[in-house]
Amino acid sequence: MEKKKVIVGLSGGVDSSVTAAILLEQGYEVEALFMRNWDSNLNNDILGNKLDEEVCPQEKDYLDALEVAKKLNIKIHRVDFIKEYWDYVFEHFVSEYKKGRTPNPDILCNKYIKFDKFLDYAINDLKADYIAMGHYAGVRFDKDKNTYELIRGLDKEKDQSYFLCQLNQKQLSKTLFPLQKFQKSEIRKIAKKYDLITAEKKDSTGICFIGERDFTNFLQNYISNQPGDIIDIKSNKKIGTHIGVMYYTIGQRKGLNLGGQKEPYYVAKKDIINKIIYVAPASDETFLESKSCIVEEFNFISNYEIYFKSNKFQCSAKFRYRQKDIKVEVEVISNNKIKITYQEPVRAVTEGQEAVLYINEICLGGGVIDKVLKI
Incomplete structure (x- = not known):
């Protein structure tokens, strides 16, 4: 049988490095693709930026990705999506802050860059069968329901299904998440086994593809x-x-x-x-509490009618990453608009953030919190 070709999004971090190693073990033909999505000079990223660093963190990541590819003996490609990131992610990010809302750029980055522009480039230009990312989540095809499902990572502390809630059937059908069944500690051990330069590297923090910034100062580059x-x-x-x-x-x-x-x-x-x-x-803290919210731009990964008999149903929700599941009742108002009512008042539900729904380990999808209601 001909090997299936997978393009791994190699970021220069330990998770994507081990993703490539696991896929090689599983017998895939593996190549890597490093994305560059931000240019500080081009994007006027001055305030809040650490300009005294000898090597730009993004270039350091690329050098680490090169070392990993060399160690694993796989080909690595490099591509710029700087304009696409600005147009599809960052302009929306700034626009939401101007409205006084709190957006989540990681979710937009996954929707429009990693699983759209990257996916298209990998399939069309590099002739891949699949792409793979180092997220702690999984894809499962349910034959009975004839649908692809996004499922949580087994490591509850690292599960990243929240950030993948805007993905669709086509994207999931072409994506592999090899880390779904692993704990983070196991990933470090595998990286050491392969003697990868990223084995002890700290996880990246800050804004997706932009990195750590003094946030208030950073925003002043774009909002007076x-x-x-x-x-x-x-x-x-x-x-x-x-x-x-x-x-x-x-x-x-x-x-x-x-x-x-x-x-x-x-x-x-x-x-x-x-x-x-x-x-x-x-x-x-009573001023932080709300009892329901209206969610716009809601993306159901699979049609909700596969799981529920009515447009009103009960499930669980998260209103921010790493929040414990909250029992809620959902009313589907239209194709992409829902109302979520909580069984108990919830603190600090914030306009502009993402509300993500779950049935047990299955992520149903997510959307943007538009209005927070006290009733």
């Missing part, structure tokens, strides 16, 4: 300061000032610079039009 008042939501009195509503998130405590108060405060509400941040004392 818009100072305003900080108001105590209970007394309606001004207790401070800020440099821009968009730089703060609901529930945030650090960075408010409210000296001389009896107790810490958190961000309870944002008024982007009037440039006001409303804060509440930490001893009273």
